[in-house]
Amino acid sequence: MSSRRHEDPGLLERMKARGLRLTGQRRVLADLLENAEEHLDAEEVFQRARVADGAIHRATVYRTLNTLKKLGLVDELDLMHVSGERHYYEIRPSTLHIHLVCTACKGVEEPSERFWEDLKRRVEHDNGFRPEVVRIEMAGICKSCQRKRARSTA
Amino acid sequence: MSSRRHEDPGLLERMKARGLRLTGQRRVLADLLENAEEHLDAEEVFQRARVADGAIHRATVYRTLNTLKKLGLVDELDLMHVSGERHYYEIRPSTLHIHLVCTACKGVEEPSERFWEDLKRRVEHDNGFRPEVVRIEMAGICKSCQRKRARSTA
DNA sequence: TGCCTGTTGCAAACGGTTCGCAACTATGGA
DNA sequence: TCCATAGTTGCGAACCGTTTGCAACAGGCA
Numbered sequence A, B: 001m002s003s004r005r006h007e008d009p010g011l012l013e014r015m016k017a018r019g020l021r022l023t024g025q026r027r028v029l030a031d032l033l034e035n036a037e038e039h040l041d042a043e044e045v046f047q048r049a050r051v052a053d054g055a056i057h058r059a060t061v062y063r064t065l066n067t068l069k070k071l072g073l074v075d076e077l078d079l080m081h082v083s084g085e086r087h088y089y090e091i092r093p094s095t096l097h098i099h100l101v102c103t104a105c106k107g108v109e110e111p112s113e114r115f116w117e118d119l120k121r122r123v124e125h126d127n128g129f130r131p132e133v134v135r136i137e138m139a140g141i142c143k144s145c146q147r148k149r150a151r152s153t154a
Numbered sequence C: 001t002g003c004c005t006g007t008t009g010c011a012a013a014c015g016g017t018t019c020g021c022a023a024c025t026a027t028g029g030a
Numbered sequence D: 001t002c003c004a005t006a007g008t009t010g011c012g013a014a015c016c017g018t019t020t021g022c023a024a025c026a027g028g029c030a
Helices: A011-017 A024-035 A042-052 A058-070 A114-127 A143-152 B011-017 B024-035 B042-052 B058-070 B114-127 B143-152
Strands: A074-077 A088-091 A096-102 A130-141 B074-077 B088-091 B096-102 B130-141
Touching: A011 A024, A024 A042, A024 A058, A024 A088, A042 A058, A058 A074, A074 A096, A074 A130, A096 A114, A114 A130, A114 B114, A130 A143, B011 B024, B024 B042, B024 B058, B024 B088, B042 B058, B058 B074, B074 B096, B074 B130, B096 B114, B114 B130, B130 B143
Parallel strands: A096 A130, B096 B130
Antiparallel strands: A074 A088, A130 B130, B074 B088
């Protein structure tokens, strides 16, 4: 989730660059989103934020997530509803989201960017469409669950 | 949206095959979903259903959409929030959704299946992940809007 | 035809999200 | 460093799309 290079600006810097005030609450939220090791929904973001700032209000979380979403710094995802109706938030490292969601173990993989480069070229060539932001979600069976199944039916 | 072949069963047949009762309300909804020429959100589905059956209740629409979603006969999409927060419903012709959403004209294209065949092979080979259901959403600029822009800056 | 169970209409309840407002505070300039 | 100002926050009520409980109704099968 947090795969930023050493050089590129963190979420907080990007927020500042967009003219947002860096309040304590926003520092907490930016830090939390940037270091989340899994996809969080709004309520989870709120719960985690409260650990760092017991007084932070739910409305602040919603407002900030919306602000970030509007600025394109964060994306809202549903991961194909594999785990119910929840909506998840994640920082947008570039313009790319590729999620492979395993319907067996509910795990989420995020493959490399090479993938996307080819795909982009292809769409541009075949369809004349110039993609800027992409979201690819695939639900299926991951490698290790395939192995597990193979073993159990052997 | 409604790209069924002459042979494969329509939504109504698939509903029956899953053991659902074919009530008047469900016929209306199935017909409507199958023949929708654009993506509809729950409220739009309700409004259209009322044209055919003035007495149909909103709750019935929600219940039916949920039932169909659980059976995998219909999918819920957000089209990357290009047009706000609405969630759209569409019948699932197979296991595939590919949408190219133009951020300029808000148009939605759905490219061919060949696309997906290659992609699937590739993911399976490179990542060991076996995809079953796929959703690809790309936001960008469509061919005709690109032309329009080229003209206006010429 | 008649039973059985799934489905519907209705209206109230629900719950996540938003909103209005007063208090607060990050930020830039004096 | 201090101030002015405009962006943010906390609070709680309101909002609104969605769900639910229940009694009436109606498909589907014998």
